[in-house]
Amino acid sequence: MHTVHKTPAVTAAAKKTRDLTADLLVVPVFEEDDLADEPNLDRASGGEYAAARHRREFLGKPFEQLLVPIVESGWGSRRALFVGTGARHECTTEQLRRVATIGGLVARQHRFTSLAVAARPLDRVVNDAALQSLTEGVVLANYEGMSYKTSGQETAFLERVVIRIPDAAAAALERGRVLGECTNMARELSNEPGNVLTPRAFADRASKIAKEAGLGIEVLDEKQIAALNMGLLLGVARGSEQPPRLIVLRHEPKKAAKGIVLALVGKGITFDTGGISIKPSDNMDKMKDDMSGGAAVLCAMAALSRLNAPVRCIGVIPTTENMPGGRAMKPGDILTSAEGKTVEVLNTDAEGRLILGDALWYARKLGATHLVDIATLTGACVVALGKTTSGLFGRPDPWVDSVKVASDRAGDRSWPMPIFDDYKDLLKSEIADFTNTGGRAGGAISAALFIKEFVGELPWVHMDIAGTAWAEEAKPYQPKGATGVGVRTLAELALDVDAWVTLK
Numbered sequence: 001m002h003t004v005h006k007t008p009a010v011t012a013a014a015k016k017t018r019d020l021t022a023d024l025l026v027v028p029v030f031e032e033d034d035l036a037d038e039p040n041l042d043r044a045s046g047g048e049y050a051a052a053r054h055r056r057e058f059l060g061k062p063f064e065q066l067l068v069p070i071v072e073s074g075w076g077s078r079r080a081l082f083v084g085t086g087a088r089h090e091c092t093t094e095q096l097r098r099v100a101t102i103g104g105l106v107a108r109q110h111r112f113t114s115l116a117v118a119a120r121p122l123d124r125v126v127n128d129a130a131l132q133s134l135t136e137g138v139v140l141a142n143y144e145g146m147s148y149k150t151s152g153q154e155t156a157f158l159e160r161v162v163i164r165i166p167d168a169a170a171a172a173l174e175r176g177r178v179l180g181e182c183t184n185m186a187r188e189l190s191n192e193p194g195n196v197l198t199p200r201a202f203a204d205r206a207s208k209i210a211k212e213a214g215l216g217i218e219v220l221d222e223k224q225i226a227a228l229n230m231g232l233l234l235g236v237a238r239g240s241e242q243p244p245r246l247i248v249l250r251h252e253p254k255k256a257a258k259g260i261v262l263a264l265v266g267k268g269i270t271f272d273t274g275g276i277s278i279k280p281s282d283n284m285d286k287m288k289d290d291m292s293g294g295a296a297v298l299c300a301m302a303a304l305s306r307l308n309a310p311v312r313c314i315g316v317i318p319t320t321e322n323m324p325g326g327r328a329m330k331p332g333d334i335l336t337s338a339e340g341k342t343v344e345v346l347n348t349d350a351e352g353r354l355i356l357g358d359a360l361w362y363a364r365k366l367g368a369t370h371l372v373d374i375a376t377l378t379g380a381c382v383v384a385l386g387k388t389t390s391g392l393f394g395r396p397d398p399w400v401d402s403v404k405v406a407s408d409r410a411g412d413r414s415w416p417m418p419i420f421d422d423y424k425d426l427l428k429s430e431i432a433d434f435t436n437t438g439g440r441a442g443g444a445i446s447a448a449l450f451i452k453e454f455v456g457e458l459p460w461v462h463m464d465i466a467g468t469a470w471a472e473e474a475k476p477y478q479p480k481g482a483t484g485v486g487v488r489t490l491a492e493l494a495l496d497v498d499a500w501v502t503l504k
């Protein structure tokens with residue numbers, strides 16, 4: 001397999017634009033931007049920039065691009081790329097992140113290996129946040145989809161990036177670099193095929209990533225899982241030749257918020273055939289990404305450990321295949337969870353909620369005080385919110401809000417969904433405590449209500465990333481395939497513990 005991502009050396013500098021030395025100089029430009037503070041830039045481009053503006057070829061609308069040579073001598077860069085950034089007063093960190101990714105991707109298309117970004121004065125975004133998101137953006141650009149091709153060239157990666165920005169803290173740059181890199185790690189895991197990333201392989205990768213990040217890790221095998229009576233996880237795993245694993249990660253910083261243990265729980269289905277309730281063959285290959293929630297938890301834990309988040313965290317990743325083997329669970333089967341609750345399995349394709357039920361119980365057993373789970377859980381969530389926004393479910397509201405704020409900062413779009421008790425009827429079973437399927441109407445909500453059965457009284461948020469984990473098509477600012485959604489949200493949440501503990 002080829003290298004799929006590389007983290008460039010990123011620095012921040014307060015130099016003049018002409019002194020930024022790189023193969024490509026990226027200049028984000030707002031619609032109303034007259035570049036009055038860059039009087040020489042147009043002349044350096046031989047008047048190309050002003051001409052394009054004048055001819056209305058380039059208006060500064062979001063993600064427009066204008067590549068011009070720098071013809072004047074004495075400039076450190078050979079080419080300039082103007083990237084439309086929209087209205088200055090509407091500019092967000094997400095917009096800056098995307099603009100930086102565009103700059104990085106265009107540079108790589110031209111096999112440039114060094115990049116300079118000349119940040120513009122901003123209205124709404126403070127310099128630290130701008131530096132962090134620009135850094136994330138360029139690091140995210142240095143990702144190439146998985147390739148097992150045996151011929152063809154290795155792709156070009158950015159080696160060196162300099163960001164020109166006034167008065168931003170070095171810590172912001174480091175945060176951006178780590179969050180970008182850990183998002184790329186999650187993309188790599190989710191893009192791996194099911195035969196490569198089996199539950200055991202996932203656990204092995206987790207061990208490696210955990211050690212490098214200074215995290216504690218413990219991997220429970222099928223015997224230990226059985227000893228804990230995790231009937232839901234084992235029920236799903238029965239149909240597969242591959243044994244399941246339960247990955248447990250620990251971040252225990254010296255300086256930690258008192259009395260708080262944040263537990264992150266991620267769905268780790270390395271391949272979802274649907275089991276006996278088998279899925280149609282069309283697009284079934286996409287179900288190799290059904291461990292994206294688990295990858296998000298693993299890589300967010302790596303990020304928050306490397307950035308030394310001031311809160312104790314545990315990561316719990318139940319991982320198994322969902323296969324229709326001879327011993328597979330069948331529709332109508334009754335499973336007993338580790339907590340003792342019984343479930344009538346009406347559809348073996350609703351497997352994510354099953355493994356999460358036992359994992360959330362385990363997180364509570366390990367002392368969690370706050371829960372967040374993340375999962376490619378329901379097609380219904382994709383119907384409700386589309387492919388760019390994750391669903392947020394949970395309670396109490398302030399805890400859901402904390403996750404929403406973290407997701408906004410991360411540029412992972414999410415939106416709150418209701419979990420009114422009325423929906424509980426959907427899970428009524430004749431012979432068990434509840435069923436594992438609530439039907440098509442409100443399908444994302446009944447799935448969340450199933451999970452709620454396993455969170456006790458703790459503050460809990462469930463993030464459904466079924467629509468957002470995989471990009472069907474490339475965008476100017478995003479490669480096709482796994483997106484790494486959730487990594488930055490979960491890490492930002494832990495890093496911002498001081499803001500949410502006051503909510504208690």
Ligand code: BES
Binds near residue numbers: 290349443
């Ligand atoms: N992994 C799927 C959900 C999914 C669907 C993710 C499409 C990404 C794209 C999940 O395990 C599943 O199969 N859910 C079922 C639940 C149903 C049987 C109640 C679904 O959404 O169809």
Ligand code: MN
Binds near residue numbers: 272274322348349352
């Ligand atoms: Mn399924």
Ligand code: ZN
Binds near residue numbers: 269376
């Ligand atoms: Zn699934």
